[in-house]
Amino acid sequence: YDDRDGKIWMDGELVDWRGANVHVLTHALHYASSVFEGERCYNGRIFKDREHAERLHFSANCLDFEIPYSVDDLIAAKAQTLEANGLTDAYVRAFAWRGAGPDMGVASARNPVRTAIAVWKWGNYYGDAKTKGAKLDIAKWKRPSPETIPHQAKAAGLYMICTMSKHAAEAKGCSDAMMFDYRGYVAEATGANIFFVKDGEVHTPKPDCFLNGITRQTVVGMLRDKGITVHERHIMPEELEGFQQCWLTGTAAEVTPVGQIGDYNFEVGQLTLDIASDYEKLVRA
Numbered sequence: 585y586d587d588r589d590g591k592i593w594m595d596g597e598l599v600d601w602r603g604a605n606v607h608v609l610t611h612a613l614h615y616a617s618s619v620f621e622g623e624r625c626y627n628g629r630i631f632k633d634r635e636h637a638e639r640l641h642f643s644a645n646c647l648d649f650e651i652p653y654s655v656d657d658l659i660a661a662k663a664q665t666l667e668a669n670g671l672t673d674a675y676v677r678a679f680a681w682r683g684a685g686p687d688m689g690v691a692s693a694r695n696p697v698r699t700a701i702a703v704w705k706w707g708n709y710y711g712d713a714k715t716k717g718a719k720l721d722i723a724k725w726k727r728p729s730p731e732t733i734p735h736q737a738k739a740a741g742l743y744m745i746c747t748m749s750k751h752a753a754e755a756k757g758c759s760d761a762m763m764f765d766y767r768g769y770v771a772e773a774t775g776a777n778i779f780f781v782k783d784g785e786v787h788t789p790k791p792d793c794f795l796n797g798i799t800r801q802t803v804v805g806m807l808r809d810k811g812i813t814v815h816e817r818h819i820m821p822e823e824l825e826g827f828q829q830c831w832l833t834g835t836a837a838e839v840t841p842v843g844q845i846g847d848y849n850f851e852v853g854q855l856t857l858d859i860a861s862d863y864e865k866l867v868r869a
């Protein structure tokens with residue numbers, strides 16, 4: 585994936601895709617001092633462009649560093665990168681990290697903060713599950729307590745258990761894994777938030793120890809605008825049996841129906857389909 589044509593924005597300039605490299609002593613590689621965004625551009629417009637740039641700044645601040653480009657600079661740089669690659673419909677990955685420098689220990693205040701933006705075509709995150717309904721495994725790893733990690737940040741270090749959970753799920757033929765939290769409540773999937781439907785009302789975990797996704801917030805707003813009751817609350821594992829529909833939300837996942845979690849089955853129902861299509865219309869509006 586590194587050996588291809590294209591341009592990547594790195595620290596203020598466009599560089600060749602093949603040349604967008606970092607040194608092996610990059611602090612982030614050793615200590616996960618890295619934050620990132622996943623965004624999608626539709627018809628030449630990045631959905632929630634500013635919100636994503638703001639969240640990147642917020643995530644960096646959670647990890648105790650400042651991105652040396654303003655939110656407006658990042659917005660302009662994203663547009664420049666899309667244009668340089670001739671893309672109007674693409675996934676956008678903006679990220680920042682502590683680079684190589686005099687500090688090779690845990691502390692890294694003297695190392696430069698680096699920033700980059702890459703864009704590429706990325707279809708359905710869950711492939712044909714987008715229409716059929718995804719099959720989810722149940723992860724053995726739990727989302728940790730908010731006292732152990734900055735859970736509102738979109739930071740690389742928070743994804744270690746996500747990658748491990750997703751690999752285990754894929755080895756069982758599943759698209760993803762649903763994670764419980766440190767208390768045993770339903771949390772989210774490894775890169776997407778989760779929603780359930782019961783008797784026409786929507787239930788979704790309260791984001792008190794995991795990322796409150798931009799898509800999640802958008803979908804909660806869309807549901808409430810439709811007059812649908814949304815309960816943001818703690819969800820016990822035994823409640824899974826009583827839910828009729830389930831879907832995932834995320835920038836990459838968009839709105840993806842879930843057909844199965846472990847031994848529990850869900851229908852790809854009307855509300856799920858309506859929300860998926862409303863979201864599709866909204867991002868392309």
Ligand code: PMP
Pocket residue numbers: 622738746772773774775776777794795796797798799800833834835836
């Ligand atoms: N949770 C996790 C762990 C994620 O990686 C993502 C994707 N960024 C989400 C939730 C959804 O967030 P968003 O809707 O902002 O893309």
